[in-house]
Amino acid sequence: MIEINLYRIQQELLQNTIKHAAATQVHITLESKSDRLLLYYSDNGNGFDTNNTVVGSGLLNIQNRVMLLKGAVHFHSGRQAGVGVRIDVSATVNRNKEI
8 A cells, every 4th residue: 555655656746747847857766764665756847935835635535545554744835946845654554564
């Protein structure tokens, strides 16, 4: 369940970059630390104002998937400043459940 959700989150982030950002570079890093998984995503695209942006279905999907994994997501962005996303989830959530 963790793997599929992290995969879908990355898909959504890439789709948003293709659709909205006009980025020329994307960086994705996945780290394992103790019982946590950390996903870092950044691009050099248009960015968005995190204080004045209407949250669309893509960002809602990301937030919902992270909540399902009992994690936290932080978006960092600004106009013409690219996007940075940090996702921190438990590495053990539903690990023993069948999908």
